[in-house]
Amino acid sequence: xxxxxxxxYRVVVGFDGSEGAKRALTWAxxxxxxxxxxxxxVYAWRPGEFGSEEEQVAIAKKRIEEGITExxxxxxxxxxxxxxxxxxxAKVILDNAGDAQMLVVGxxxxxxxxxxxxxxxxxxxATHAETPVVVIVRP
Numbered sequence: 446x447x448x449x450x451x452x453x454y455r456v457v458v459g460f461d462g463s464e465g466a467k468r469a470l471t472w473a474x475x476x477x478x479x480x481x482x483x484x485x486x487v488y489a490w491r492p493g494e495f496g497s498e499e500e501q502v503a504i505a506k507k508r509i510e511e512g513i514t515e516x517x518x519x520x521x522x523x524x525x526x527x528x529x530x531x532x533x534x535a536k537v538i539l540d541n542a543g544d545a546q547m548l549v550v551g552x553x554x555x556x557x558x559x560x561x562x563x564x565x566x567x568x569x570x571a572t573h574a575e576t577p578v579v580v581i582v583r584p
Contacts, residue, residue, distance in 0.1 A: 453481075454477065454483070454546050455477070455482055455484075455544060455545045455546060455547075456473045456476050456480075456483070456485070456545060456547045457485045457486075457538070457541055458470050458486050458548075459487050459538040459548075459550045459551070459566065459567075459570065460486045460488050460509060460512055460513075461488065461534065462512050464583070465551025465552050465583065466550075467551075468581045469581040470486060470512075470516045470517065470549075471516060471517070472581050473486075473549040473579075474517055476579075477523045483523065483524040483525070484524065484525045485526045485527075486526070486527050486528070487529075487542075488505060488527070488528065488530075489529075489530060489531070489534040489538065490505045490530075490531055491531065491532075492531040492532075501531070509528075513527060528541050534566045535570050535573070538566070538570055539570060539573060539574060542574060543576075545576050546576065547576060547577050547578075548570065549578070549580075549581065550566065550567045550578065550579075551580075552564070552580055552583060
């Protein structure tokens with residue numbers, strides 16, 4: 446992991462490449478910048494979703510890194526740590542939020558029922574997190 450002091454402000458954001466996740470990433474980066482902190486972007490993927498295990502790891506890492514660059518640019522003005530792990534999105538996000546001061550998710554990600562305001566991952570995260578959660582809704 447990182448050699449960052451334990452007491453530095455950290456914002457964790459769930460990221461799946463969806464429009465809601467992009468808005469959440471932007472908001473989370475602004476929040477981390479405002480507090481002189483760091484940002485941890487978390488991308489979860491389903492094992493067996495694509496290719497061999499090595500290919501899955503490489504593709505997931507590429508997806509989150511490209512997503513971060515697309516949304517925040519080459520120089521985001523905040524230290525960004527990316528995490529891509531296999532597993533259910535809500536569990537992976539919560540597992541990576543233990544040392545954070547804030548957890549941010551978008552209101553809707555990929556899949557599901559588009560008419561719902563809060564998706565199943567956001568709802569699970571919001572009800573099970575041990576840190577404050579911000580849900581970024583669409584404008």
